[in-house]
Amino acid sequence: MAVAYLTVHNNTGQDIRIESVHSKLFANAEIHETVMQDGHARMRAMENIEIRAGETLELEPGGVHLMLMQPHEPVTAGTVDTLTFNLSQHDAVIAPVEFFARNAPPPMHEDIH
């Protein structure tokens, strides 16, 4: 399992909605948000992400992120994946992401997935 963080800038003149994300290396890519519940950070799958015209969304630790699951083959540090963002009413956007090793999983993650 891997987590992807990136900055999404909507440079179109219209609001956009990311309907789904497709990964080249992982069978399953989900949009997650981190919510505080009873003082604990928990992850929850989102149906989509809305980004208003001209606005920027940071996918970052403790916030919205992409969860990449079920790798087709083992992924190591330095591996580059290609993510495809499927948008409503717009062409899909493709972005590369590089993986880094991480020592510890984020808190509460195991409880959710």
Ligand SMILES: [Cu+2]
């Ligand atoms: Cu998650």
